[in-house]
Amino acid sequence: MTKSMSLVTVAGLVGGLVGGLASADTTVTFDEGPEGWSIQNAVTILETGGNPGAYMEHVQIDTFGVNIANTTSAEFIGDYAEKGAVTLSIDVQVDSIDFFGSPVSRDLVVQFVNNDIEAPSGQVTVWTHVGLMSSGLDWTTFTASIEDPTATELPAGWGGTGDEDPNTFEPVLPAGVTFADVLADVDEVRFTTFVPGFFFGFTNFDFGVDNVSITGATGGPCSAVDYAAPFGELDIADVVEFLRAFGDGAPLADLAAPEGAFDIADVVEFLRQFGAGCP
Template structure:
């Protein structure tokens, strides 16, 4: 056995898409504004809304950046979405600061109920005061395969007949909304609430969707405690071809544990890790 090797699972880097506004807006707009500033972000580029016309609220949204849309279960059972926010001011008609919540909302426009343009799920991520606040990150981690609404989440597409608050449409679940996301919003407006027009001066940066890394199996495929060795390679290919494991305790052929097997990527990742690379 080579002393330089350790029999541990190798961990892949997290899959991450981050919009830094260094290369355009990449499908994200703030109330229609889509021209990033080159400086002043966290760091560098950012999308800065400073149009001093009063409006009900401010929404950073995308309906075209594919990394944030579609069937989010393709990422597995854990996703984190976040954005950095810098508040210069949120002022009412009298020039007084107005606090607002920061809300994430994921919308599905397909087959909405009568009188509704879409069905969505949403969560309040925190609050900004309306006075100057430097960059801060608002984020949420969730399981897109969960049928039930996670704690703190709400839904739209129907209305509670007693409280008149929005609720998820009948027949819809958290998972099936997230199986067809058409738009993602980071908004100052929470569904079910009415707002007085205010003047917003807010910048956004580092809009991110990320998933945790996936652990590859260790390179001692046949679990005989001798590694690295040619026999691990031989046994890996034999089991991949449908043969029995000679030791009876081989790892499975889904070497990269991505739930897809048999596939060429398992072979590629096996040899990459065998050579000392990352999973």
Template sequence: MFRRFGVLMALAGISAAAHAASTTVAGFDGGSNDGFTGNAVFEASGGNPGGAARHAGDFFFNELRTGGIGEPANPGFLGDYSSFTNIEFSVDVKTNLLNDFIGNPIARPIGVMLIDHDIQGPSGPSGVYADLGILGVQFTPDWTTLSVTIADPTSSTLPSGWIGFGDEDPVTFEPILPAGATFASVLASVDEFRITGATPGFFFTNAFWDVQIDNISVVVPEPASLAMLSLGLLGCLRRR
């Protein structure tokens, strides 16, 4: 009886710990910046729902970031992701206007960028980037959720669709990770997190923006080690 109760309590503890660390959302409610900064204003209304960040003006690209040196930080998006699997980053977007300098509607990318300041390259800190989707009145005129999932943050190679940066290939001049950095090393030490249109290796002209951003989220399932432990405890319970 004692062992059965102990196993049940252990399972309950594992479940509570995993659930407590599962989701972080920057919803900008009440006009709060939720630890982010960038070329946006934080408004108390107009979001999905509640508040939202709004990029309105003449910009090359949109950007919201947390954890930059000397800047606000939201710890829920930073740190070591290496013990988790199937990590999902998502954001809600709405394009009210996105035009070129003569007033024609255009499209621009938006993606997630993870940066490790510990390993520096000739072009700056090591980091990885993945497109989330496309902004534009043709693509996101209403609130739309865009997301990307990292199945294995311990992979030494870049997953399909991801770009490394911090250095550049001497032949192609395309961005690459600097020496000593891998996808795994960045995910094990995320110092800065960005939702940005600054795709590494690409250059953009200025544009006229009115784009809203809301519910920047990271969903982290329970660590693989906890999942294996809970399965083992369940097996022990069944054998009893």
């Protein structure tokens, strides 16, 4: 075993890459503003009362439903195949939801919109149920997971829109459009009470949302250089583990020929795989 480079040199080479690295995990707490999120195209942020800190409040009278949406943040839109397996979540607190003075509940779904696919009936989306909003609900976290954004079939519990079944008239994906097709170019993510296929009467809403997040998978390693937890993403922990292994002359860092020599070739190969990210 030979080493032809010092740890200082190796650290300098990877420093530029790590300096620009952002975590795949994002949580919008509203302490720094809306960060692309709005409710019915409106933004009202209160500095206290959230879960914790600031939160987005919304009060609306006589509406069929509400959309909590984002069309601008790269963390939530774009190609989900590049994001891999992810979980989206949102914290919701409800003061009241009433229909002509009587408390009612409303289902909440998360919906992914692709505006580039032509469809015979409305927007092309995929969606799934995340929870139930009801009057007096304390801060509650609702979540939905996408295990494989490249899957062609709709996962269990998911639905699609863009066309309708000729027999049941329920919304379905257009012929030939797959789950992966929709998620390949997401223009909007929305948490909404407008459950596809249902109709609603005029309803009054008074509620708040906080901690809208997208997080990567927490299963096994996603890459040969995904050395350290949290697995499923490449981050500073993996760089630190590579530097440790390189400094110790451990086989973990012997990524390129010649075998047994720890040199620039190993560093270049680490940078290549790290830069490629998780598949």
